Amino acid sequence: MSPIFYILAVLTLAGGxxxxxxxxxxxxxxxxxxxxxxxxxxxxxxxxxFAGFAQILVYIGAVVILIVFAIxxxxxxxxxxxxxxxxxxxxxxxxxxAVFAVLGWAVLQSVRAVPQQAAVPAVTVRDxxxxxxxxxxxxxxxxxLLLTAAxxxxxxxxxxxxxxxx
Amino acid sequence: MAGKLxxxxxLLRDWLAHFLPAALRPAAEVVLGxxxxxxxxxxxxxxxxxxxRKGLGRIQNRLGPNRVGPFGLFxxxxxxxxxxxxxxxxxxxxxxxxxxLAPLVLVVTVFMGFAVLPxxxxxxxxxxxxxxxxxxxxxxxxxxxxxxxxWSSRNKYSLLGAMRAVAQMISYEVVxxxxxxxxxxxxxxxxxxxxxxxxxTYSGIWPHWYIFTPWGLAAFVMYAIAGTAETNRSPFxxxxxxxxxxxxxxxxxxxxxFALFFLGEYLAMFSISGLGTTLFLGGWSAPFSxxxxxxxxxxxxxxxxxxxxxxxxxxxxxxxxxxxxLMNFAWKFVLPFTLLDLLVTALWRFMGEGWARWVVCTxxxxxxxxxxxxxxxxxxxxxxxxxxxxx
Numbered sequence: 086m087s088p089i090f091y092i093l094a095v096l097t098l099a100g101g102x103x104x105x106x107x108x109x110x111x112x113x114x115x116x117x118x119x120x121x122x123x124x125x126x127x128x129x130x131x132x133x134x135f136a137g138f139a140q141i142l143v144y145i146g147a148v149v150i151l152i153v154f155a156i157x158x159x160x161x162x163x164x165x166x167x168x169x170x171x172x173x174x175x176x177x178x179x180x181x182x183a184v185f186a187v188l189g190w191a192v193l194q195s196v197r198a199v200p201q202q203a204a205v206p207a208v209t210v211r212d213x214x215x216x217x218x219x220x221x222x223x224x225x226x227x228x229x230l231l232l233t234a235a236x237x238x239x240x241x242x243x244x245x246x247x248x249x250x251x
Numbered sequence: 252m253a254g255k256l257x258x259x260x261x262l263l264r265d266w267l268a269h270f271l272p273a274a275l276r277p278a279a280e281v282v283l284g285x286x287x288x289x290x291x292x293x294x295x296x297x298x299x300x301x302x303x304r305k306g307l308g309r310i311q312n313r314l315g316p317n318r319v320g321p322f323g324l325f326x327x328x329x330x331x332x333x334x335x336x337x338x339x340x341x342x343x344x345x346x347x348x349x350x351x352l353a354p355l356v357l358v359v360t361v362f363m364g365f366a367v368l369p370x371x372x373x374x375x376x377x378x379x380x381x382x383x384x385x386x387x388x389x390x391x392x393x394x395x396x397x398x399x400x401x402w403s404s405r406n407k408y409s410l411l412g413a414m415r416a417v418a419q420m421i422s423y424e425v426v427x428x429x430x431x432x433x434x435x436x437x438x439x440x441x442x443x444x445x446x447x448x449x450x451x452t453y454s455g456i457w458p459h460w461y462i463f464t465p466w467g468l469a470a471f472v473m474y475a476i477a478g479t480a481e482t483n484r485s486p487f488x489x490x491x492x493x494x495x496x497x498x499x500x501x502x503x504x505x506x507x508x509f510a511l512f513f514l515g516e517y518l519a520m521f522s523i524s525g526l527g528t529t530l531f532l533g534g535w536s537a538p539f540s541x542x543x544x545x546x547x548x549x550x551x552x553x554x555x556x557x558x559x560x561x562x563x564x565x566x567x568x569x570x571x572x573x574x575x576x577l578m579n580f581a582w583k584f585v586l587p588f589t590l591l592d593l594l595v596t597a598l599w600r601f602m603g604e605g606w607a608r609w610v611v612c613t614x615x616x617x618x619x620x621x622x623x624x625x626x627x628x629x630x631x632x633x634x635x636x637x638x639x640x641x642x
Contacts, residue, residue: 111346111349111402112349115349115395115399118395125388134379134380134381134384134385135381135384138381138384138385138387138388139384139388141388141389141391141392142384142387142388142391145388145391145392145395146387146388146390146391146392146394146424147391147421149395150394150395150398150417150421153395153398153402153417154414154417157402157410157414209380210380210381210384210441211380211439211440
């Protein structure tokens with residue numbers, strides 16, 4: 086646990102907290118970007134270059150842009166009058182605590198199940214690529230098929246209906 | 252001697268670093284590399300602005316700037332001083348924090364991209380295993396800064412410009428990535444110095460650059476189109492089309508913040524040209540085997556400047572596209588063609604050496620281009636234009 090880890094952890098947590106507490110939706114989207122960037126840096130700190138850069142490319146490059154577009158196109162960027170906090174926040178807190186407990190339990194179990202290795206295995210991008218199109222090619226193809234189906238579905242939903250009853 | 256000249260910057264860096272204690276040397280070398288990048292590219296930017304205005308002037312049959320210094324060469328100095336002493340205006344209803352951050356995010360992320368570009372033999376700041384991925388990750392982050400600028404200004408022109416810019420950048424980024432993937436498929440690595448090394452061989456006097464293969468040429472053309480759109484250059488400069496949107500997402504920026512946007516735009520142009528050079532034009536390798544005596548960095552910067560010249564040339568020549576034409580072009584022509592090129596690249600990889608793969612790949616690409624062009628033309632009803640005037 087180096088000081089860098091703590092700095093990154095504080096950055097990520099601050100971004101995450103800000104994204105749920107800030108009032109303005111676009112500010113929330115930008116705060117969540119900070120959290121994503123912090124996560125990417127954590128990956129890089131763990132020497133996982135591929136995961137780190139993929140995190141930036143996918144989450145900051147695509148997911149945040151998508152969120153921002155959705156906010157702008159739905160005019161959600163105006164401040165709501167009756168506050169932004171949901172009335173059922175205790176339930177949300179309960180669910181979040183439960184998820185955190187399950188994740189924490191799983192992480193603690195994994196330490197016991199897989200004993201700490203002395204040396205970190207060096208995984209290059211090349212190895213990841215070979216594994217993706219070699220051993221894990223079926224899951225990759227299934228994901229690709231799912232995404233294609235989703236894209237086609239989105240296009241069909243958005244398509245102009247040419248035949249209209251007059 | 253030639254070898255020394257080739258490595259002159261590396262030697263200079265080592266010489267400067269040896270004044271420091273050994274423990275500090277690696278850090279000092281990185282800092283010196285960063286200083287070099289931060290000085291060289293803005294300097295190149297200053298030169299390019301004169302070059303561009305002169306070139307555009309020549310194309311449009313006028314003189315261009317010629318008042319400051321010999322041939323107007325000191326124009327960027329005057330512009331820089333003007334930008335520094337101008338009042339920095341932030342609109343009353345603007346979101347001040349985001350408004351302030353946007354140009355910084357843009358310039359910082361664009362500068363980060365230069366970290367992985369090999370600008371000469373051994374001249375790369377960070378030799379990363381996944382350098383290409385890093386480059387595209389940084390490129391994706393620039394979109395956010397454009398959005399931040401447009402949204403925080405609270406100006407409808409800014410917001411419209413930002414929306415256009417983000418839509419355009421997302422559409423063409425797909426193509427940019429896919430055309431780079433074909434190079435990765437052949438060279439089998441994401442590291443940019445390794446990609447250059449794989450092109451740095453010669454048969455006879457001719458180099459093995461990827462642009463001299465059918466798939467490489469097609470990928471390079473698609474890359475150039477997508478790169479022009481990514482950097483918002485004419486004919487894809489809709490996000491800041493001044494006849495429609497004043498200045499797009501940076502309408503509400505003045506003084507040095509505007510200068511930062513200007514800088515970011517040109518730096519993005521350099522870095523896209525640098526990446527294109529690295530991927531398709533052999534990076535720092537010489538165009539003929541007997542020219543390898545000339546230092547590698549001269550070749551890299553020479554190729555980048557030629558690309559910049561093509562950018563300027565296109566700006567002076569082509570009219571601006573319309574938004575729907577831009578989107579249709581991206582999704583109905585460029586993207587399918589790039590996907591087809593990926594298939595052709597795979598075919599090239601597995602057909603083995605020999606002339607057969609040249610014929611097959613060329614025929615597939617030319618036929619696809621012809622068919623798609625004919626289909627695209629037949630769908631349009633080209634005839635006399637009809638105009639509607641305000642009544």
